[in-house]
Amino acid sequence: MKIAVINFSGNVGKSVISQHLLQPRMNDAKIIAVESINSDGTNNETIKGKEFADIMESISEMDDVIVDIGASNVEDFMKKMKLFSGSQDDFDYFIVPTINKPKQLTDTQSTINELHELDIDPECIKVVFNMVDIDDNMKRVFADLIDDCDHMATINTKAIIYENELFTRLKSESKSIAELINDDTDYKTQIQATDNRITRRELSHKLGTKRLAIGVSKQLDNTFKVLFGKKA
Ligand SMILES: Nc1ncnc2c1ncn2[C@@H]1O[C@H](COP(=O)(O)OP(=O)(O)OP(=O)(O)O)[C@@H](O)[C@H]1O
Ligand SMILES: [Mg+2]
CATH class of the missing domain: 3.40.50.300 (P-loop containing nucleotide triphosphate hydrolases)
Structure with missing residues (x-):
């Protein structure tokens, strides 16, 4: 297209x-x-x-x-x-x-x-x-x-x-939505493994961004389908 x-x-x-x-x-x-x-x-x-x-x-x-x-x-x-x-x-x-x-x-x-x-x-x-x-x-x-x-x-x-806040976060990320979704870092385990507050906060921010990306990606799939009548 x-x-x-x-x-x-x-x-x-x-x-x-x-x-x-x-x-x-x-x-x-x-x-x-x-x-x-x-x-x-x-x-x-x-x-x-x-x-x-x-x-x-x-x-x-x-x-x-x-x-x-x-x-x-x-x-x-x-x-x-x-x-x-x-x-x-x-x-x-x-x-x-x-x-x-x-x-x-x-x-x-x-x-x-x-x-x-x-x-x-x-x-x-x-x-x-x-x-x-x-x-x-x-x-x-x-x-x-x-x-x-x-x-x-x-x-x-x-x-x-x-x-969605994701779009603001994407500007400071060098990753695409797909890359965020495919990031298989186990943030939950990493968060539990550290006592450093700053590191914990950074890791939960990354986990949050990944979760936002998964939600937004599904919405965008649907929007694309509504527009062009086909799946991505
Ligand atoms: N759905 C959304 N939720 C939150 N923020 C958004 C959303 N869509 C766009 N934005 C933010 O709004 C701002 C404007 O978006 P964008 O740069 O895509 O606009 P544009 O139409 O291309 O503007 P220009 O004509 O100046 O190039 C950006 O900071 C972008 O991150
Ligand atoms: Mg523009």
């Missing part, structure tokens, strides 16, 4: 979704991060035509690929898709993450509108609700988005990623 992860808003979880939801369930697909693409190291936030063409060319060479478009480049990426007419068809899906915050919800609607204007099939635009609170009534919390965008995108209120 070839997937673009896109939203005009920053901090909705585009990178988290690319790395932790999609990549491990797409044969370890390459992630192309469109952050501030600039060859000379300056902070130029526009994507040049050639750079866009290069991205699209490398996409065509791969079976599975994820393009994670940083918020500052989304506007430009949309413009280039208009300019290079038909390039949007090289993606199987556009994943639009959203969160329950007013600005991000407005930006989500604008993102879906623009994708719709590019004639992208509603089946190919899929919303993922991120940082969801377990107590949220999804249909009520996201009622406006669902009402306004349901005809332009696939909006399934079961396509959820719950707010």
Whole structure:
């Protein structure tokens, strides 16, 4: 599959979704991060035509690929898709993450509108609700988005990623979720074997992270299945 992860808003979880939801369930697909693409190291936030063409060319060479478009480049990426007419068809899906915050919800609607204007099939635009609170009534919390965008995108209120501390912990870990799960260190025995409080605390933190990873991984398997109708 070839997937673009896109939203005009920053901090909705585009990178988290690319790395932790999609990549491990797409044969370890390459992630192309469109952050501030600039060859000379300056902070130029526009994507040049050639750079866009290069991205699209490398996409065509791969079976599975994820393009994670940083918020500052989304506007430009949309413009280039208009300019290079038909390039949007090289993606199987556009994943639009959203969160329950007013600005991000407005930006989500604008993102879906623009994708719709590019004639992208509603089946190919899929919303993922991120940082969801377990107590949220999804249909009520996201009622406006669902009402306004349901005809332009696939909006399934079961396509959820719950707010979870694991994602914060992953930033200071060099391990993936799978590596955390497959870590077969016997932390319980190690905790019992030491009287050092600091070591005990570190070990129980690691045990906690592993347990969070197991829970989140199961949730993400389910989210992937809801989105694409198949098991990872
Ligand atoms: N489900 C979640 N629970 C808790 N924290 C999360 C969750 N999803 C994302 N985060 C955190 O929110 C922050 C923003 O996520 P991320 O970097 O993926 O956003 P982004 O959309 O890629 O932003 P940008 O457009 O700036 O690149 C990160 O610190 C990430 O760890
Ligand atoms: Mg990002």
